[in-house]
Amino acid sequence: GAVVSQHPSRVICKSGTSVKIECRSLDFQATTMFWYRQFPKQSLMLMATSNEGSKATYEQGVEKDKFLINHASLTLSTLTVTSAHPEDSSFYICSAIKVDSYNEQFFGPGTRLTVL
């Protein structure tokens, strides 16, 4: 096991709208989830660390009011991109760490966001 799902897999929206991305651990409980962004041919960029029941910890330079993260349960975290703009178009990937594991991260399949 250790399957992580993301929904939607692909979304196209108009500039100014908000988009919510769900990340679920399907067969395990996750103490911590991470949100990454990846631009084409670039490396993973960590946006924030999310722990169940507490506020997310954002990396330097990531706007917390723009990228809202809610870790509602041990199996679900959501990322909302508020007032999206074309420069927010990217590949958003979540990952989760199993409870009582050695910090191995299991990644979701990613969400490709295109803002027109």
Added chain:
Amino acid sequence: QKEVEQNSGPLSVPEGAIASLNCTYSDRVSQSFFWYRQYSGKSPELIMSIYSNGDKEDGRFTAQLNKASQYVSLLIRDSQPSDSATYLCAAWGGYTNAGKSTFGDGTTLTVKP
């Protein structure tokens, strides 16, 4: 200096050869080390984890860790075209990356038939 450094490549090997991927890390206190494989347009997948000095083998993959040299490597034996991907090295648990992994930029491997 990057916290986790990898040769950017590209690394090209013929089918059936051994591919050797290298990684160094700067935070001496880092505790756990991981190799992830990322195919183009896809998300990363975990292929190996290593925590103690020495070698760890899993099928065609061998991870090697030398904490004194702050060096991690991944060997892929009998390389196949399906191994063509970007390989990401990650370090967890140091002073600078407490509670999260720091990833290298990745090494792109091409296995030629």
